[in-house]
Amino acid sequence: xxxxxxxxxxxxxxxxxxxxxxxxxxxxVDRVQGMFVGLWVPSxxxxxxxxxxxxxxxxxxxxxxIRHD
Numbered sequence: 001x002x003x004x005x006x007x008x009x010x011x012x013x014x015x016x017x018x019x020x021x022x023x024x025x026x027x028x029v030d031r032v033q034g035m036f037v038g039l040w041v042p043s044x045x046x047x048x049x050x051x052x053x054x055x056x057x058x059x060x061x062x063x064x065x066i067r068h069d
Contacts, residue, residue, distance in 0.1 A: 011048030015041050 018040040026034025 008048070008052065011044060011052075015044040015048075018044055 018037060022034050022038035022041070024034075025031075025037055
């Protein structure tokens, strides 16, 4: 398995828990609440990808500045 940073695992766990809660709400409580929580999954994953790409881009830019000096 690919080694990932702890922050990547945190985002994946948060998305998975949101999915599990969504399924529970859909079948046990109310379908509308289940759909609402289910919409969090792509939002959580998108936010995680955005923050990771910003962090990686900042890391690359800082290395380029160091190389040019």
